[in-house]
Amino acid sequence: MLAKLTAKNQLTLPRAVTNAVGSAEYFEVEVKDGRIILTPVRIQRSDAVRAKLAELGLQEQDIADAVSWARKPRK
Template sequence: MLAKLTSKNQITLPKAVVSAVDAAEYFDVVVENGRIVLTPVRVQRAQAVRDKLQQFGITEQDVEDARRWVMSSPT
């Protein structure tokens, strides 16, 4: 099948290709041996938040401490 790359670096995937894999809104994109490989992924929003917090070095204890601070502050 053929897909065209637009001037905005966008490609529309053929319906037959998308139908052949699990439904996904996001794809992991890698280059392997000169080929672009798309792998469907399911992003779990809660996990995405955990990953971002970890990226910033924020621990579960930091979040709990912040929650307690907010709950103890006068309104």
């Protein structure tokens, strides 16, 4: 099967390929021995939240402190 790379650097996968791997919105991409390897990834919302928290350097205690602060009664 062939897939064409567009001028915008986009690639459309043939339907037979996507049907074979099931529904996936995201793919892990790696290059190995001159080949492009796409692996379907099913991202859970909780995984996305954890990844963002890690990216921001926030720890569990930071979140607990923020929740406690937000729940304080206002004067």
